[in-house]
Amino acid sequence: MLRLALATLRSRAGAFAATFTALLLAAAVVSACGVLLESGLRSALPPERYDKAPVIVAASPSAELEVKSADGSLYRSAQPLPERSRLDASLADAIAAIDGVTSVVPDRRATVRLLAGGRSVTGANGAVPQAHTWESRVLGGYHLTAGHRPETSRQVVLDADLAERAGLRVGDDVRLMSTATPLTFEVTGLVTLDRGRTPRQSVLFASTAAVEKLAPASRTSVDAFGVLTAPGTPTGPVAEQIEKTLKNTNASVYTGGGRGEAEFTDVAVGAAALVELATAIGGNVMLVAVFVLCATTSLAIRHRRREMALLRAIGTTPGQLHRMIAAESALAGLTAGVLGCPLGVGVVSWLSGQFAGRGIVPPDFQPVIGPLPFLTAVTATVLTAMGAAWFAARRAARIRPTEALREAAAEPDRLGRGRLVAGGVLLTLAVSVLGLGLAYRTDFMTLVGMANSLVLVLVMAAAVLGPVLTRAATALLAPLMLRTGVAGWLAAANSRAHAARTAAAVTPLILAVSFAATVVFTQTTQLDRSAQEIRSGTMADQVLTSAAGVSPDLARRAAALPGVSAATGVVRSRAVGVGSLLGTEETVSLTAQGLQPSALSATVDLDAREGDLADLAPDTVALSTTASSWLGLGVGDRAHLYLGDGTPFTGKVIAVYGRGLGFADLTFDHDLLLSHTTAGVDHSVLVRSGSRSGDVADQLSTLARAYPGTALSGALAADDLVAEQRAMAWVNYVVVGLIIAYTALTVVNTQAMNTASRQREFALLRLTGATRAQLLGMVRRESAAVVIVGAVLGTLLAAPPLALVALALTGGPMPTVPVPGWLAIVGTTGLLAVAGALLPSRLMLRARPVDAIGTKD
Numbered sequence: 001m002l003r004l005a006l007a008t009l010r011s012r013a014g015a016f017a018a019t020f021t022a023l024l025l026a027a028a029v030v031s032a033c034g035v036l037l038e039s040g041l042r043s044a045l046p047p048e049r050y051d052k053a054p055v056i057v058a059a060s061p062s063a064e065l066e067v068k069s070a071d072g073s074l075y076r077s078a079q080p081l082p083e084r085s086r087l088d089a090s091l092a093d094a095i096a097a098i099d100g101v102t103s104v105v106p107d108r109r110a111t112v113r114l115l116a117g118g119r120s121v122t123g124a125n126g127a128v129p130q131a132h133t134w135e136s137r138v139l140g141g142y143h144l145t146a147g148h149r150p151e152t153s154r155q156v157v158l159d160a161d162l163a164e165r166a167g168l169r170v171g172d173d174v175r176l177m178s179t180a181t182p183l184t185f186e187v188t189g190l191v192t193l194d195r196g197r198t199p200r201q202s203v204l205f206a207s208t209a210a211v212e213k214l215a216p217a218s219r220t221s222v223d224a225f226g227v228l229t230a231p232g233t234p235t236g237p238v239a240e241q242i243e244k245t246l247k248n249t250n251a252s253v254y255t256g257g258g259r260g261e262a263e264f265t266d267v268a269v270g271a272a273a274l275v276e277l278a279t280a281i282g283g284n285v286m287l288v289a290v291f292v293l294c295a296t297t298s299l300a301i302r303h304r305r306r307e308m309a310l311l312r313a314i315g316t317t318p319g320q321l322h323r324m325i326a327a328e329s330a331l332a333g334l335t336a337g338v339l340g341c342p343l344g345v346g347v348v349s350w351l352s353g354q355f356a357g358r359g360i361v362p363p364d365f366q367p368v369i370g371p372l373p374f375l376t377a378v379t380a381t382v383l384t385a386m387g388a389a390w391f392a393a394r395r396a397a398r399i400r401p402t403e404a405l406r407e408a409a410a411e412p413d414r415l416g417r418g419r420l421v422a423g424g425v426l427l428t429l430a431v432s433v434l435g436l437g438l439a440y441r442t443d444f445m446t447l448v449g450m451a452n453s454l455v456l457v458l459v460m461a462a463a464v465l466g467p468v469l470t471r472a473a474t475a476l477l478a479p480l481m482l483r484t485g486v487a488g489w490l491a492a493a494n495s496r497a498h499a500a501r502t503a504a505a506v507t508p509l510i511l512a513v514s515f516a517a518t519v520v521f522t523q524t525t526q527l528d529r530s531a532q533e534i535r536s537g538t539m540a541d542q543v544l545t546s547a548a549g550v551s552p553d554l555a556r557r558a559a560a561l562p563g564v565s566a567a568t569g570v571v572r573s574r575a576v577g578v579g580s581l582l583g584t585e586e587t588v589s590l591t592a593q594g595l596q597p598s599a600l601s602a603t604v605d606l607d608a609r610e611g612d613l614a615d616l617a618p619d620t621v622a623l624s625t626t627a628s629s630w631l632g633l634g635v636g637d638r639a640h641l642y643l644g645d646g647t648p649f650t651g652k653v654i655a656v657y658g659r660g661l662g663f664a665d666l667t668f669d670h671d672l673l674l675s676h677t678t679a680g681v682d683h684s685v686l687v688r689s690g691s692r693s694g695d696v697a698d699q700l701s702t703l704a705r706a707y708p709g710t711a712l713s714g715a716l717a718a719d720d721l722v723a724e725q726r727a728m729a730w731v732n733y734v735v736v737g738l739i740i741a742y743t744a745l746t747v748v749n750t751q752a753m754n755t756a757s758r759q760r761e762f763a764l765l766r767l768t769g770a771t772r773a774q775l776l777g778m779v780r781r782e783s784a785a786v787v788i789v790g791a792v793l794g795t796l797l798a799a800p801p802l803a804l805v806a807l808a809l810t811g812g813p814m815p816t817v818p819v820p821g822w823l824a825i826v827g828t829t830g831l832l833a834v835a836g837a838l839l840p841s842r843l844m845l846r847a848r849p850v851d852a853i854g855t856k857d
Helices: 002-011 013-041 091-096 134-139 160-166 208-214 235-245 256-263 265-302 305-313 318-357 371-398 401-409 417-439 444-464 466-482 486-497 499-537 552-559 597-603 625-631 670-674 696-704 723-756 759-767 772-810 819-844
Strands: 055-059 062-068 074-080 101-107 109-111 113-116 119-121 130-133 142-147 155-159 173-177 183-193 203-206 224-229 251-255 542-550 564-581 584-595 608-611 620-624 638-642 648-657 666-669 682-689 711-713
Touching: 013 265, 013 318, 013 371, 013 723, 055 235, 055 256, 062 564, 062 584, 074 265, 074 584, 091 101, 091 224, 091 235, 101 130, 101 134, 109 208, 113 160, 119 160, 130 134, 130 208, 134 203, 134 224, 142 155, 155 160, 155 173, 160 183, 183 208, 203 208, 224 235, 235 251, 251 256, 256 265, 265 318, 265 371, 265 499, 265 723, 318 371, 318 723, 417 444, 417 772, 444 466, 444 499, 444 772, 466 486, 466 499, 466 772, 486 772, 499 723, 499 772, 499 819, 542 552, 542 696, 552 564, 552 682, 552 696, 564 597, 564 625, 564 670, 584 597, 584 625, 584 670, 597 682, 620 625, 620 638, 625 648, 666 670, 682 696, 696 711, 723 819, 759 772, 759 819, 772 819
Parallel strands: 130 203, 155 183, 584 666, 620 648
Antiparallel strands: 055 224, 055 251, 062 074, 101 224, 109 130, 113 119, 113 173, 142 183, 155 203, 173 183, 542 682, 542 711, 564 584, 564 638, 564 682, 608 648, 620 666, 638 648
């Protein structure tokens, strides 16, 4: 069988080209997603500031929640925290009492903006510099290279790289700003890492009093404790004893390479996002790959019906046919898998840059490349190829030889009973899913999950019932084609007589249009709805913003200006809770905002549906309709959440509002949420002028100049608020691009193979009087019919899932469908379908009919 498979591959290289290319692309994408997945799981970086401390004690970077699976069993699920958690400073005494510990060094930190020469200086990797206490320098590999240590509360030491970025030297003055107006400090020294390494995170060192001035929260809490042990003391037993001592706190103990995880908390957040995205992209690509490979393999086998029939007629058993086809597929899959893996490295490089540019992973993210993703990609490619081939060849290997010869001579008139039954079951399932979605129209997670399932079921039904749908569609188009002369008459006759061939060309178009439309227009609906909610819900007429965050003092000072009726800082973060989807619980990360209760109603209109937002207080929370659906909570219930830094929060739900997409899923008291953020700054300040406001804008502009980098505008920028949604939309657009690439390959291959198999038909038509122009006209009309049928059916199949998505997002069944976007999807695949048929036709029609009539199939 292997020798026969090799001979078949050599003689039918063109027929296997599309299948091989699809497998190659699958191997590249799967290996790339595997590398990203492994990188997310093995994303730890070596420590820098904690390099000299054998043990680091820091708050856990994730929240662990107990959730219930579908079978009722309970398990713990961890959710990464977006804010840096802090530890109670009093824990130092308990750690110091442990045997083997010589000293405990607290690490206090303040996020600052460094202002030099009238500009804001960013640190390494575009991050904001971090100020630390001078005493914590002993924990890491920094040593003084110029000047001296800070001796007063207005002196700082910069790392040499940060000083070079700012153009500062020892003796210069520098301004630092955190949560108040800038303070001026003298640069008294410079530090560098061991061996002159460039730090990943730009730092500066100041006295404890200065850090506490920049970050008041550091007076009672610390970011971490560095634990120094006596020389020769084993690290393991000390770490175990610390864990036992602090087991009832939120502290985690880190040793060895894990100390980098405690130092660089952004890596853990980016790693979690990377794992989720790699899984989603890889899953979608493999799903489409299975569809594409089944379609291309089925078509290739359909065009080998005569060969299969002859093999069966001369005594070849079904098992031998299966083994031959499996061997062909395995060889193609193995070759494509091996060649596709190097392409996956290029895909990883491109995706890494795109993810970093959109803030999904840190700017300095470096993928971890090991052998496991490539072995997985090759294995998955081979198994997928063999599975698709087995599925496509099962009928050819099962039917009797005489029946096989008869089917090779003429296309069957009707679908088999098995396909009709399967199609009916799929359609029934689709109707059931749609009905359930309409019944659960208030449950956001259920609707979105059902929409994703519905489009898959509908596409499968269309693939199974393709010939039936194609016959019905071409029957409607036939009168139009008949009016276009001889070429139209030939096109109509061919479409009716060869419904299976036409269906093979239509199915990938349906797949491309329906999948792409569902994904793209889900994003456009969400983004459009978010922008609408922001525009309609913003009551403030002046907005103060800054790229690095706005000082909380600014809102208080703005509220005191004459002519200002209300002002509130807006702090943004996330919170973690337990959501439910069809009886299965899972952890969910929800967007959160903090507003001053006294200014809330005057500055924003969140469209309260239940309860009263005026009751917002530090021990209460308001939920969007989406969050209410996810969490299964209503007005009067007690919400159990974890704030962005992992602090447990239990509060009464006082309202449910409708504009969660534009603003946030959760609304907290401003000061409460601010105290649990890493930077401790506002995202913006919303200002509402009074009825006799006077020149409020001039007063606000004057005030903003006291906080460098702060800008005044007359409206809340929708693009800034939906930046995270746009980043996630881009990821989905990548998935759409891969889907279109796959299906485009299938469209071109299907049309080319269908056309190439008609060489004798074209020759016979020319010998009976048809001209070359008439045959090309026939092919053009057939291609146009394929495009029209594929576009219409694909759009119709996308409509029910999009209606469910629109119900979930907007409360109505109409999604936002930009016409240019729909035309781009249909036009791209349509042009490829036409080109895939016309180019081979032109090439075949160059041959003389008398020569072509004798060509073998």
